Amino acid sequence: MSTTPPTPEPQAVIDAEMARIQTDADKALADGGQEELQPRRDYPPYRSSDLRHPKRPLVAAREAFTELRGPVFGVTDVTELDSDLTRQHHGEPLGERIVVTGRVLDRDGRPVRGQLVEIWQANAAGRYAHKRDQHPAPLDPNFTGTGRCLTDDEGRYTFTSIKPGAYPWRNHQNAWRPAHIHFSLFGTAFTQRLVTQLYFPGDPLLAYDPIFNSITDERARQRLSAVYDHDLSSPEWSLGYRWDIVLDGPSATWMEEGR
Amino acid sequence: MRPPTPSQTVGPFFGYALPFAEGGELVPSGHPGAITVHGVVYDGAGQPIPDALLEFWQADSAGGLDGGPGSMRRDPVTGTFAGRSGVGFTGFGRVATDADGHWTIRTLTPGPAAPGTLPYISVCVFARGLLHHLYTRVYLEDAAGDPLLDSLDADRRATLVARPEPHATYRFDIHLQGSEETVFLEFG
Numbered sequence: 001m002s003t004t005p006p007t008p009e010p011q012a013v014i015d016a017e018m019a020r021i022q023t024d025a026d027k028a029l030a031d032g033g034q035e036e037l038q039p040r041r042d043y044p045p046y047r048s049s050d051l052r053h054p055k056r057p058l059v060a061a062r063e064a065f066t067e068l069r070g071p072v073f074g075v076t077d078v079t080e081l082d083s084d085l086t087r088q089h090h091g092e093p094l095g096e097r098i099v100v101t102g103r104v105l106d107r108d109g110r111p112v113r114g115q116l117v118e119i120w121q122a123n124a125a126g127r128y129a130h131k132r133d134q135h136p137a138p139l140d141p142n143f144t145g146t147g148r149c150l151t152d153d154e155g156r157y158t159f160t161s162i163k164p165g166a167y168p169w170r171n172h173q174n175a176w177r178p179a180h181i182h183f184s185l186f187g188t189a190f191t192q193r194l195v196t197q198l199y200f201p202g203d204p205l206l207a208y209d210p211i212f213n214s215i216t217d218e219r220a221r222q223r224l225s226a227v228y229d230h231d232l233s234s235p236e237w238s239l240g241y242r243w244d245i246v247l248d249g250p251s252a253t254w255m256e257e258g259r
Numbered sequence: 260m261r262p263p264t265p266s267q268t269v270g271p272f273f274g275y276a277l278p279f280a281e282g283g284e285l286v287p288s289g290h291p292g293a294i295t296v297h298g299v300v301y302d303g304a305g306q307p308i309p310d311a312l313l314e315f316w317q318a319d320s321a322g323g324l325d326g327g328p329g330s331m332r333r334d335p336v337t338g339t340f341a342g343r344s345g346v347g348f349t350g351f352g353r354v355a356t357d358a359d360g361h362w363t364i365r366t367l368t369p370g371p372a373a374p375g376t377l378p379y380i381s382v383c384v385f386a387r388g389l390l391h392h393l394y395t396r397v398y399l400e401d402a403a404g405d406p407l408l409d410s411l412d413a414d415r416r417a418t419l420v421a422r423p424e425p426h427a428t429y430r431f432d433i434h435l436q437g438s439e440e441t442v443f444l445e446f447g
Contacts, residue, residue: 038265039390046268048388051303052435058445059415062406065373066324066381067394067446071316071351074328079335088338107260120276130272146276182270184277190316191446193383195392197267214390215265223264248263250446 008173011208017045018213025216036217038248045210047171068250070190073116073150083149085121085161093143095124095162097238100226103155104185105244106192106251111155118148118184119159126165126179135168160238166205178205178212183245191249198243199225266392269385271310274355278312279331280340283354285315285366287345292320295428296380296397296421297363300356302388303436307360311386313433315352315364315397318378322370326350368399377405379419384433384443393443397421397431411442418442 021043025036041053061067086093104112122128122145125137129144147159167177180197187193199206206212215221223246232240269277286293300311318324330349334341343349354362369378380397398408401420408416418441421429433441 035262037263039267041390043390046388046390049390050388051306052308052386052388053390054393054440054443055303055436056440056443058443059407059411061394061396061444061446062410063373063376064444064446065376066316066318066369066379067444069316069324069326071330071349072326072328073330076329076332079333079338081335081338082333105261107263109261118277120273128272128275130275132274133272144275182267182273182276184269190381190383191394193314193392194264194266195269195385196264197270211267211390220262220265223262224267245264246261248266 008170010173011175014045014172014210015208018210021045022213022216029217035220036215037220039214040216043210043214046214049214064191067190070186070188070192073114073186075150077116078148078150083147083159085143085145085147085159088144089142091142093123093140093162095143097160098163098241099158099160099232099234099238100181100198100241100243101156101158101232102243102245104151104157105155105246106187107246107248108251111153112151112187112247113153113155115151115186115188116148117151117157119146119161119181121145121161121164121181122167124162124165126167128167137165163200171210176205176208178203178209185245185247187247187249187251189249189251192247192251193249194245194247197224200241201225201228266390268387268390269312271387273312273385274310278353278355280342282331283352283362283364284343285348285350285352285364287343288365292367293365293427294368294399295363295365295426296431297361297428298431298433299360300362300384300386300433301360301435301437305437307356308386308435309356309358309360311356311360311384313354313356313362314383314385315366315380316383317350317366317380318369318372319348319350320367320370322372322378324350324372375404375406377402377408382433384435386435389435393435394446395419395433395441395443397429399429415442
């Protein structure tokens with residue numbers, strides 16, 4: 001299988017690589033280069049990207065009739081309980097209860113209505129309910145960590161969950177992912193498909209994380225950070241975070257109102 | 260224009276969240292019009308990728324692109340996936356690769372969605388290590404007159420055309436990198 005180096009590299013090696021790439025990116029931007037709105041697919045500090053990104057340039061799709069439409073979902077594809085990750089088992093999960101809400105918009109600022117949002121995450125101890133995650137943190141019998149909902153007429157989604165813990169991984173020695181929630185979103189066109197991760201404001205691990213820092217533009221990185229919103233917090237119940245999402249790619253503008 | 264929310268990798272642990280019952284069965288087994296499309300996803304060292312996720316979106320057999328809900332029906336009694344109804348065609352499929360990097364879908368031959376183009380199945384590729392998903396297309400036959408295919412040289416063109424096999428089956432491998440690298444698309 002893949003070639004793992006005999007001794008894991010220290011964080012300092014990854015930090016130095018990330019800093020070098022960041023300096024070059026900052027210089028390119030200062031010299032009038034285009035903002036890099038998306039992560040680099042080729043980002044060597046994230047070791048798994050090495051053999052998994054195309055080396056040839058992407059090809060402009062001609063006549064993208066099919067991709068300018070996309071799958072539709074409806075009330076059969078979600079149940080009401082799917083958006084509350086704290087009520088999927090007999091007991092209460094451990095951890096800090098949170099509500100995460102926001103709007104899904106296209107690049108013109110129009111709400112994406114009635115579309116599917118899916119999330120998955122680690123539990124409060126940083127452990128995924130996945131057999132391949134065997135690191136020594138406890139599983140929570142009352143928490144699976146998956147949810148889904150449809151956006152409302154304003155493009156809004158809302159999930160109730162618990163705050164995920166930091167997660168150790170093997171990119172390098174002593175590698176820790178910042179707390180994050182995986183998000184999967186659909187727009188009106190297949191071209192707007194998005195899979196991304198929500199991060200929490202002020203997480204000290206962000207600076208050490210090659211996945212987060214594969215986005216070399218500081219403003220673009222900030223777009224992955226939820227905002228703590230005290231008005232969304234409920235007394236003696238939960239803390240509130242707001243995160244609006246803008247889908248990239250051309251949208252199916254000509255039939256948007258019909259959906 | 261608002262700046263987009265950046266992508267991040269799907270990571271290694273989507274398997275308990277995103278795949279759903281009958282995700283690759285766009286039509287039921289035994290459907291008279293069913294075709295099987297399958298293949299392997301490879302990395303730049305030629306190794307199969309056992310943790311990729313593929314999504315498929317396509318026209319119905321008449322070329323219609325309206326799709327329909329019900330790809331991932333939920334059972335409100337058990338809180339699990341109920342499977343597709345077997346009636347209607349949603350145009351959407353989702354499958355994870357297995358330990359051999361292999362995937363399979365059962366679907367309908369897409370009809371022509373637009374004049375002057377060949378029908379195809381749109382594919383979106385996600386994987387650990389892939390920081391931003393990739394789009395490609397499965398063409399079930401090659402012929403002159405498709406704007407995308409005609410813009411490619413012969414080697415590159417061949418990466419988008421599935422190879423017919425017996426029993427209405429087509430083989431379509433995806434190479435994320437390397438000498439056989441698949442053509443991946445961007446949309447302006």
